[in-house]
Amino acid sequence: MLYREALNKAIDEAMEIDKSVVILGEDVGRYGGSYRVSEGLFAKYGKERVIDTPIAELSIVGNAIGMAIAGLRPVAEIMTVNFSLLALDQIINHASKFRYMSGGKLAIPLTVRMPGGVSRQLAAQHSESYETIYASIPGLIVFAASNPNYAYHALKKAIFLNDPVIFLEHELLYNEEGEVDFNEDLDPFKAKVVKEGEDITVISYLKMVKDSLKAIEKIEKSLNITCELIDLNSLRPLDMQTIANSIKKTKRAVIVEEDHKSGGYGAEVCARICEELFYELDAPVLRIAGEDVPIPYNRKLELASIPTPDKITAKIISWAKENGV
Amino acid sequence: MLYREALNKAIDEAMEIDKSVVILGEDVGRYGGSYRVSEGLFAKYGKERVIDTPIAELSIVGNAIGMAIAGLRPVAEIMTVNFSLLALDQIINHASKFRYMSGGKLAIPLTVRMPGGVSRQLAAQHSESYETIYASIPGLIVFAASNPNYAYHALKKAIFLNDPVIFLEHELLYNEEGEVDFNEDLDPFKAKVVKEGEDITVISYLKMVKDSLKAIEKIEKSLNITCELIDLNSLRPLDMQTIANSIKKTKRAVIVEEDHKSGGYGAEVCARICEELFYELDAPVLRIAGEDVPIPYNRKLELASIPTPDKITAKIISWAKENGV
Amino acid sequence: MNSARVKEFYYLMKLGREFEIRAKEEYMKGNIAGFLHLDIGQEAVSVGSMKAFMKGDVFTHYREHVLAIARGMDPKLVMAELFGKREGVSKGKGGSMHLFEPKLSFYGGDAIVGGHLPIAVGCAYARKIQGENAGVFAIFGDGASNSGAFFESINIAAAWKLPIIFFLENNYYAIGTHISWVSPFVELYNKVKNYMPAVRINGMDVCEVYEEVMRAKNYIENGLGPYFIEAECYRYEGHSMSDSGQYRSKEELEIFKSKDPIENLRKKALKDGLVEESFFKEADRKAQMEVEEAVQFALRASEPEISELYEDLFCKECSNVVS
């Protein structure tokens, strides 16, 4: 099943189960969603529950909050994560705080889906990763789906949580194929050990999980070691338990993210590791991340601005050598 | 001179020197600014250069970008940092990227001033610290003023830089008194060693510098050691040199920030230290930060949600003991 | 207006006025802190609108104590919230600007100017598809009417014919900014009259407010789409306790004070012989007493425990994971 199909199925089933689930966003209805995630839902559930909105992101999320207050379970789509900045006041000043500032009287069962990341030559205004923003906000839950199985289970669970969830998707994953185990009772808050290993813990999320896996194959051969790969899945809260278990074994950690390095989400992961597992570490944590520039249009520069399997491989190998792995 | 007077003087002198400097924001004109930072400027420079705007933060920054493109040097005020979320699309998708995405053809000499932090019982929608957001954006410069001297010099220099500067101020500092050395040629990008010491490096910014200083007095007495205190001043770029010099000496670092801990700005500082100075460290870096909750109205809870001199003292002492200082 | 209505309006406005006067005093004493926005002068809007719009959902801005009380919120719980006490409507976590009570369908106290409008519109959408025709009432100021959030809301509500009353309190000022500096016209219903029925009324007259909101309510209940009311009014105090309001002329203030909604209702009711003098005396006394009780309640109410800091952040399921 494709990633986008898994997302579609999660929404479809949620809408089937519960009439209060509605979806809204630009072109989510008749058009089927710009990445085809909501394909078929308009025909199936009608225009009251599958809502084509104007280009007004502040209102997309604001309206969704109002729907949530009224008892619906809205799933809002922001066409690209960049545009979510227009909705950020609603997400942060409203959705994330309403339960708290009402002394627990309001619940905001809201899911906001956002495709993001560096796709292919979409340039500076369409190629960002704002997980560092969302994961820094108390009151939000942030999930990041790297594969169809997690996408399906986590989205469906997110829709039925009674708190606001930011659901991050990566534009280059929509057409990725992967198995979905419909019988699994997946805990969306838990990180997943994608591959076990003994010598280095590689921590990643979204598209970089795939790229890290490719890198790991080469690294293992080249250094004759084994690497453990963790897919974070949930960025807020962060599943430190899974990370700690791994690092206690490997003594070394690498974080791979597509986000710009300075102030990127990896900083928080790195800080947590250094605070909590300092005495376990045999080497400094390595952060592999995007460069600190807006994403350029030219393909060569674009690729130079983000981690690729080759760069991940090279960086880990040289860091491993420097630190005596 | 008061902190707000220092800011006022910086703007006043910049306007005096260069006719292209204009200021804009809600109530910055006839009213003199809600924290009195622009007092007197309307009378002196008139309504064309001191612009009272509608409550439309997106436009305040967007308009300022347009003014910058047209050759002015706008200084925009966002009344409280929370409202800057409404302007974030302009700040990030536009101001921070325009030079780059135009291949260097556009310059955006823009300063955006924002009071923020936890003041006194202003509750969840008026008490945030978004330095983690701003400091994560390539193309932005981020200054944070903890005292009148830096406020004066850095703001004046920011206005004359040809790139967008986010200028963070703290609401509880406006009436702080401090000396301003008008002859100094201050480098706004450099961190400052506020106090020298041998055993622990305490890194902070904005209001927490003052609170850390209070804590340090007690800690030094209690543990019979000396602490070095660094005021970061510039959050992006981060002056790692000054940090490194200190840690090479003390072997231990503490970061004190008011921001929420998870994903707070301190994460980046901590990560940089752990990556670059790992082998220098004798103890895990300690992050002292705000709690991961929206800021509550009740004073007792509000104080419980942020670091105070007493809590800083207690946390550092217990951490020092645990790690054999 | 019959005598019972007039009495009700008078009492609620008086109660609101006394509440605000007392809140100001308690602020000076240090029992209330933060931003405190008083409704003094604007009680006709708060009471007239809430008494007309009894059923649907109400979304307000931060100047909402009197709206909350007129909606039926116990002044004790409001005062306790202002005092930051655990018994307050928002458990002391919200304060003056954030009074929420879903039982009263009162989603009050948003302190982001214009920020509650898209939320109100979303609620109206939900009500429409849920088949509940009472709809939504959203109140905001002249300052809010310049924000993108406002305009997006007007456009969407009109495009989708949503059951919502937009109620604009035009008191001419957004803190110290006069509306004429930041809008091409001062009669703000011009902003939307191509989108929906839009009227301008005298917001100092509780009966006029009541009647217009009744009209609007009927309109939206009939599924005809949104309705817009601009009420001219005035706040006698500064924007909040930290503003002295010096930017306004004494004359301007006096003009509006001469139209005082409470005083004028009393005069008119007496002149028309609708209500006897003794009622007002008694009402004034009772209002003061009720406020006194609210203050006593708030004083005696309890401080939250530090352990409550992490409560009310997430639903149970998420709390279990996050902590």
Added chain:
Amino acid sequence: MNSARVKEFYYLMKLGREFEIRAKEEYMKGNIAGFLHLDIGQEAVSVGSMKAFMKGDVFTHYREHVLAIARGMDPKLVMAELFGKREGVSKGKGGSMHLFEPKLSFYGGDAIVGGHLPIAVGCAYARKIQGENAGVFAIFGDGASNSGAFFESINIAAAWKLPIIFFLENNYYAIGTHISWVSPFVELYNKVKNYMPAVRINGMDVCEVYEEVMRAKNYIENGLGPYFIEAECYRYEGHSMSDSGQYRSKEELEIFKSKDPIENLRKKALKDGLVEESFFKEADRKAQMEVEEAVQFALRASEPEISELYEDLFCKECSNVVS
């Protein structure tokens, strides 16, 4: 319209059309990537407006190749930018959606819908206080007219009487969303006609566009404040290369194709005897040639070096510190 004007309009429209057709081909070949928004069908708007508004500052959205060319940008540099080459107007860092050239006062290619409007308004403010009366031209789509940024801009420009022309290309669609689903009316000048002079014109007729923009230009140059033009038009292609445009009926497309701005200008000029047939043949050939040269230039142009990744991020002073 005199013959020289008609020839100029025709040539530029044809050049634009050929440019876009070729860009599409080059996209298929893989020489251009990312989002490519073609202007085919809307050339009258791009050419008519740019030829009328020659002096002031121009702010555009992402569908801007033809606007840029009509403004005077060398098609070679535009094509090279689409190819991501260093010789492109934005050094290959911007691409199709981001064509900037301050020398032409062309601040083109903002890809945040509505995002360039507050910027254009700020520029108009600056021009006003700088005493430059040429003002600003800001072009955007029907979709943008639902955004908060749009409404804030209208309000501010009107409140401050700024010299700015708001030019709305109403091609009825925002990607796959028809304007009638998301706006209470389809004639979008209704949104603003209480704020400023606002007209609706036929955007398929280059002369009408030209004349109306001339009128608007005179208006703003005289310090009378902003002016609003809605031009009805249509894009023949999908929204971008990743959209097939299937949501539209063939009939609808045919209706607009029958009003083709280029073809109709030619027919009319011939009928009126303004221009001889031979001109058109020659112009068509020349346009093709110019586009061919642009493609050849782009093909031969150079790839940026990796070392350029960190260039153009900051001014020299800041660069020194940051790196």
